[in-house]
Amino acid sequence: MKDRILVVSWFYPPVNTAEAICAYKQLKNSSFEYDIITQTQNFSWSYGNFTSLPELENVNVISIEAGSCRDFISPAIKYFKENIDNYDVVITRSMPPESHEIGLEIKRLKPSIFWIASLNDPIANNPYTLRKIKYPNKYSLSTKAGGCFSLKRVISVKRFFESAIFQLKRIKLRLLLAKEVKLQRNILEKCDYLVCNNEYQLRRFEESFNGKGLSEKTLIVPHSYDPDFYYSAEQKRENEKIIFTYFGHADQIRTPFQLFCAIKELRDDYPDLASRVCFNFYGNIDMCDVNYISEQNLRDMIFIHGGLEYKESLKTMQSSDWLIHLDANLYDVVPENIFFASKLTDYMGSGAQIFGITMLNGIGADILREANAVCSSHSVQDIRNYLYMIIFKGFTKKLDENYISQYKASLCSKKIDERISNALTENNCS
Amino acid sequence: MEKLLTVAVPVYNTKNYLRRCLDSLLQNDILDELEIIAVNDGSKDSSLEILKYYKSKFPNTVRIVDKENGGHGSAVNSGIANASGKYFRVIDSDDWVSAESFSDFVHRLSKEDADLVVSDYRREYSLDSRTELFEFSNLEDGKTYKFEDFDIALLSGEYFVMAGSTYKTEVLRKCGLSLFEKTYYVDMQYNIVPISEIKTFSYYRLDIYRYMIGRAEQSVSLASYVKNSLDHERVIKFCVSFFSELKENASETVVTYLSIIMNYFLYTHYRIFCLLRKNRYESYSMIKAFDSFLKESSPFLYNESNKNLFIRIQRRTGFYYLFFGNRIVTRLIFSLNSFTRRVKRLIKSCLGA
Numbered sequence: 001m002k003d004r005i006l007v008v009s010w011f012y013p014p015v016n017t018a019e020a021i022c023a024y025k026q027l028k029n030s031s032f033e034y035d036i037i038t039q040t041q042n043f044s045w046s047y048g049n050f051t052s053l054p055e056l057e058n059v060n061v062i063s064i065e066a067g068s069c070r071d072f073i074s075p076a077i078k079y080f081k082e083n084i085d086n087y088d089v090v091i092t093r094s095m096p097p098e099s100h101e102i103g104l105e106i107k108r109l110k111p112s113i114f115w116i117a118s119l120n121d122p123i124a125n126n127p128y129t130l131r132k133i134k135y136p137n138k139y140s141l142s143t144k145a146g147g148c149f150s151l152k153r154v155i156s157v158k159r160f161f162e163s164a165i166f167q168l169k170r171i172k173l174r175l176l177l178a179k180e181v182k183l184q185r186n187i188l189e190k191c192d193y194l195v196c197n198n199e200y201q202l203r204r205f206e207e208s209f210n211g212k213g214l215s216e217k218t219l220i221v222p223h224s225y226d227p228d229f230y231y232s233a234e235q236k237r238e239n240e241k242i243i244f245t246y247f248g249h250a251d252q253i254r255t256p257f258q259l260f261c262a263i264k265e266l267r268d269d270y271p272d273l274a275s276r277v278c279f280n281f282y283g284n285i286d287m288c289d290v291n292y293i294s295e296q297n298l299r300d301m302i303f304i305h306g307g308l309e310y311k312e313s314l315k316t317m318q319s320s321d322w323l324i325h326l327d328a329n330l331y332d333v334v335p336e337n338i339f340f341a342s343k344l345t346d347y348m349g350s351g352a353q354i355f356g357i358t359m360l361n362g363i364g365a366d367i368l369r370e371a372n373a374v375c376s377s378h379s380v381q382d383i384r385n386y387l388y389m390i391i392f393k394g395f396t397k398k399l400d401e402n403y404i405s406q407y408k409a410s411l412c413s414k415k416i417d418e419r420i421s422n423a424l425t426e427n428n429c430s
Numbered sequence: 431m432e433k434l435l436t437v438a439v440p441v442y443n444t445k446n447y448l449r450r451c452l453d454s455l456l457q458n459d460i461l462d463e464l465e466i467i468a469v470n471d472g473s474k475d476s477s478l479e480i481l482k483y484y485k486s487k488f489p490n491t492v493r494i495v496d497k498e499n500g501g502h503g504s505a506v507n508s509g510i511a512n513a514s515g516k517y518f519r520v521i522d523s524d525d526w527v528s529a530e531s532f533s534d535f536v537h538r539l540s541k542e543d544a545d546l547v548v549s550d551y552r553r554e555y556s557l558d559s560r561t562e563l564f565e566f567s568n569l570e571d572g573k574t575y576k577f578e579d580f581d582i583a584l585l586s587g588e589y590f591v592m593a594g595s596t597y598k599t600e601v602l603r604k605c606g607l608s609l610f611e612k613t614y615y616v617d618m619q620y621n622i623v624p625i626s627e628i629k630t631f632s633y634y635r636l637d638i639y640r641y642m643i644g645r646a647e648q649s650v651s652l653a654s655y656v657k658n659s660l661d662h663e664r665v666i667k668f669c670v671s672f673f674s675e676l677k678e679n680a681s682e683t684v685v686t687y688l689s690i691i692m693n694y695f696l697y698t699h700y701r702i703f704c705l706l707r708k709n710r711y712e713s714y715s716m717i718k719a720f721d722s723f724l725k726e727s728s729p730f731l732y733n734e735s736n737k738n739l740f741i742r743i744q745r746r747t748g749f750y751y752l753f754f755g756n757r758i759v760t761r762l763i764f765s766l767n768s769f770t771r772r773v774k775r776l777i778k779s780c781l782g783a
Binding site for chain 1: 453526530556
């Protein structure tokens with residue numbers, strides 16, 4: 001049993017989510033053999049548990065029945081205790097961060113184990129959470145967000161209590177943040193190797209990490225695409241319109257709203273726009289944005305679909321002219337984008353042109369520019385300008401194949417394999 | 431072959447924005463009419479590599495001038511010196527143009543012969559995706575105006591800025607425009623000096639230029655104004671002297687127009703020095719010295735600037751209160767001043783309409 005690596009990951013196929021697919025791609029392309037502790041019951045935050053990816057020969061799945069992330073911890077630790085001598089290396093993957101809590105306990109139980117913590121998003125001071133804290137209290141008299149400054153509003157008991165509840169929720173969120181900071185610091189200190197997916201993220205980790213030397217024990221492994229999953233034959237086109245396709249989870253923060261506004265502006269100037277172009281959205285879209293599409297009569301060119309199975313989604317990517325990449329605009333919280341969406345590498349693997357909407361500083365923009373994709377800011381005018389050029393001026397951006405080849409899953413897995421080999425050699429020597 | 435329009439793109443460490451700028455300019459239907467002179471002003475990032483890529487893709491349109499760092503002004507000077515187009519305009523590499531309007535603009539320009547072509551521009555606030563259109567609502571689209579007979583009131587207190595101005599190249603050369611090197615705010619020289627040679631101008635209601643606001647390092651941010659206050663003083667002193675010399679022989683319209691620009695510029699200058707709170711005594715003596723310089727060099731501008739409530743109060747109190755008085759009162763004067771300016775502008779705009 002020796003030299004098998006233990007992986008702890010809440011997400012793994014057949015759960016159809018980005019994190020699960022990332023774990024799968026890494027393990028598939030690795031030369032090691034793995035036991036992965038995961039769960040298949042709970043597929044919240046995903047698009048179902050129906051991924052048709054085949055089982056991997058080098059991976060043995062240990063499935064735990066867990067209704068929630070907290071329920072995942074005890075059985076995973078119990079499994080490790082029973083098999084403590086079988087493992088010299090453990091990899092924990094987030095999100096969610098409970099995998100790393102398991103990693104902390106494993107390290108405590110067996111200090112000699114080589115622990116690789118793979119954090120794809122920061123646990124603490126996540127700009128998404130920070131943004132929530134920044135939301136103004138609309139019930140407070142000190143903010144304009146609540147509307148007019150009438151006497152009725154000032155003396156309203158209801159408003160007073162609502163404001164108090166809002167403040168309490170914010171305090172709760174701050175306490176949670178403090179807890180997350182402590183957890184993240186603990187993980188960064190105790191792990192033997194940290195794996196993150198971009199240098200911006202590493203900088204963010206370093207900010208929350210007091211000690212020195214974090215960068216020395218950090219390996220930056222970007223997300224990847226696996227050429228084996230794509231269809232080799234050219235995908236048939238259904239119509240002659242320019243097809244833009246989006247895959248992923250959009251919400252109120254990572255919103256396509258500016259894109260919709262740009263489409264609307266363009267449609268107002270060119271009423272026949274629907275005969276030239278269509279926009280397909282697969283995955284989740286916030287209700288406010290869906291309503292906007294209806295209110296502005298954009299239903300003849302923007303189509304909302306449900307989630308797609310992973311390989312099916314790759315096939316659809318290949319048959320699209322442009323793939324829409326969307327990052328959140330978090331300028332009010334951070335000066336640069338630290339989030340590297342794994343979908344972007346799947347997009348690159350498909351070879352289709354990419355239409356990126358992102359913060360102009362950060363990892364998303366860096367990749368888009370280097371890959372020779374469209375890199376637009378969140379400005380409606382900026383987006384509209386690129387749309388206009390594509391739809392009416394035949395503007396194209398062929399991806400730079402040399403650049404994107406560095407994101408092949410085999411190359412990325414090799415980087416982690418090298419670290420595992422070193423760890424195993426060191427362990428054998430000692 | 432002589433091109434119709436030369437666009438100078440000063441480039442300094444703008445790798446993150448440069449592609450957007452060039453993508454928006456380089457459209458197939460106008461490539462033959464267009465010359466882009468990308469002046470790499472000693473960039474330390476990969477801007478030059480990006481320019482080379484675009485040069486290889488559009489060899490007949492893109493030219494690269496690679497030079498040592500000399501600031502925005504030197505890059506524009508270099509653009510003017512190398513321009514082969516009948517018309518000349520500047521697009522900063524962190525800004526971009528509306529492809530739609532720019533294409534229309536170039537097509538319309540082929541039938542144009544005015545010395546200056548004015549168009550609209552937008553401010554794009556990168557932080558919150560806000561946008562603000564600046565247009566001359568009282569001017570007629572496509573009309574050519576004689577500058578001498580032009581009714582300045584139609585501008586509603588506004589003036590032609592770099593982002594909306596396309597000059598005939600020969601006008602720029604004839605007026606001897608040479609922007610200061612390694613100095614911020616030289617766009618004011620660009621707005622003021624060529625006016626001396628402008629006989630006619632046309633207005634196109636085309637919303638072309640996208641001026642991005644919000645980068646921390648931008649020279650129009652408040653912090654930058656304060657930081658680069660000496661540059662501001664250098665440029666404004668040049669402009670005051672230029673105005674004084676020109677005033678002797680210029681028409682009434684030119685004087686009125688330039689005094690609008692100078693009033694804005696002067697107000698900004700006095701404001702900057704009010705914000706310099708770190709070296710209060712030094713700032714106090716500097717603004718006093720500048721005020722004396724203005725009074726001596728151009729009594730006309732001195733009197734004109736006295737119409738500004740804020741400047742008037744400071745002069746009456748010998749600038750003393752501004753630096754050593756209560757900050758709240760100073761802020762109140764600021765607010766009152768901007769309120770009166772807005773009301774005045776509103777009235778002017780109503781009267782113009």
